[in-house]
Amino acid sequence: MKENHMHHPHASMAQLYLPRRVGGRGLLNLTDLCRGQEAGLRDYFLKKDLPIHKGYTPLFLSEEDHGFEKTTLQSRLDEWSMKSLHGQFHATLQKDNIDVEASMTWLQKGTLFPETEGFILAIQDHVVATNNYQKYILMENISNKCCFCGTITESIQHTIDGCPVLSYSEYLHRHNNITKIIHQQFAKDNGLFREETPHFKYQPTRIHEKDGVKIYWDEPIATDHTVAHNRPDILVLDRKNKRADIIDIAIPNDKNYNIGEKEHEKIMKYQDLKMEIEKLWKVRVEVIPVVIGAVGAVTKKHDSIKKIDESIWLEDFQKTALLGTARIVQNVLQLHN
Numbered sequence: 001m002k003e004n005h006m007h008h009p010h011a012s013m014a015q016l017y018l019p020r021r022v023g024g025r026g027l028l029n030l031t032d033l034c035r036g037q038e039a040g041l042r043d044y045f046l047k048k049d050l051p052i053h054k055g056y057t058p059l060f061l062s063e064e065d066h067g068f069e070k071t072t073l074q075s076r077l078d079e080w081s082m083k084s085l086h087g088q089f090h091a092t093l094q095k096d097n098i099d100v101e102a103s104m105t106w107l108q109k110g111t112l113f114p115e116t117e118g119f120i121l122a123i124q125d126h127v128v129a130t131n132n133y134q135k136y137i138l139m140e141n142i143s144n145k146c147c148f149c150g151t152i153t154e155s156i157q158h159t160i161d162g163c164p165v166l167s168y169s170e171y172l173h174r175h176n177n178i179t180k181i182i183h184q185q186f187a188k189d190n191g192l193f194r195e196e197t198p199h200f201k202y203q204p205t206r207i208h209e210k211d212g213v214k215i216y217w218d219e220p221i222a223t224d225h226t227v228a229h230n231r232p233d234i235l236v237l238d239r240k241n242k243r244a245d246i247i248d249i250a251i252p253n254d255k256n257y258n259i260g261e262k263e264h265e266k267i268m269k270y271q272d273l274k275m276e277i278e279k280l281w282k283v284r285v286e287v288i289p290v291v292i293g294a295v296g297a298v299t300k301k302h303d304s305i306k307k308i309d310e311s312i313w314l315e316d317f318q319k320t321a322l323l324g325t326a327r328i329v330q331n332v333l334q335l336h337n
């Protein structure tokens with residue numbers, strides 16, 4: 001797997017043999033399987049007391065100690081969590097509000113190329129060669145500052161979510177790709193077009209209107225009283241059903257930023273706009289935050305995504321966020337060469 005770039009040389013080995021639902025690659029461990037078979041055979045011969053040459057078989061039947069301890073799921077999780085770099089994503093997953101299995105939806109579906117999957121796990125494991133990693137882990141004599149902004153330490157967290165230079169280009173691009181999935185689904189539902197376009201080619205128009213449904217994309221909403229935040233990513237007004245949804249998307253760094261806090265922050269941010277619209281348009285308004293960690297983690301409230309549209313899948317959002325993150329890290333690594 002290392003030779004074929006499917007597993008980063010410094011990424012966690014324990015994760016290779018953990019089930020995908022908890023964040024592993026789900027491989028069988030041949031050593032464990034072999035030792036298990038040997039233990040079974042030893043038990044069989046010893047219990048039957050068969051006339052065999054006890055000293056000469058590979059089962060070492062003449063030896064007193066035949067203890068065999070199977071590697072358990074917990075022991076592998078412990079091995080993963082105890083590593084200072086690898087264990088950081090594991091620690092994020094242990095937070096109360098994180099839904100571990102849902103955070104691993106993309107991994108369980110397994111639709112990314114193994115090389116991409118391996119690269120994303122290396123990012124989660126904090127072992128990609130950022131300047132900070134090269135300086136302090138690989139002990140190279142280089143500056144640990146970010147190759148884009150030049151002022152902040154180039155850690156993996158900084159690269160995937162914290163660089164001011166990448167904010168209006170790379171992070172916005174990753175963010176907009178998720179916005180486009182949602183927008184395109186609404187446009188399809190409302191008969192605005194039939195053909196599906198890959199989201200990276202899709203360009204939403206700022207305001208779409210058909211049969212009493214109006215979709216605003218990144219458009220300021222005019223209200224009677226001025227509100228501080230009047231430009232959500234998407235606003236859908238459904239006059240027939242007297243409702244409107246304010247949808248806002250964030251892809252924060254899983255580690256430093258509590259994803260749950262970000263969801264709450266989004267809901268609070270649009271309360272004034274919600275009240276203004278309710279008065280103005282006489283509709284019921286809901287604020288729906290879509291918060292996906294930059295390396296895939298989601299909270300137990302991720303189900304709210306289904307309120308947006310039944311045809312929208314968490315996996316698609318995760319894949320879009322993860323591929324965006326992988327692209328950003330790849331670009332940074334290429335600049336180093």
Ligand SMILES: [Zn+2]
Nearest residue numbers: 146148149163
């Ligand atoms: Zn930077």
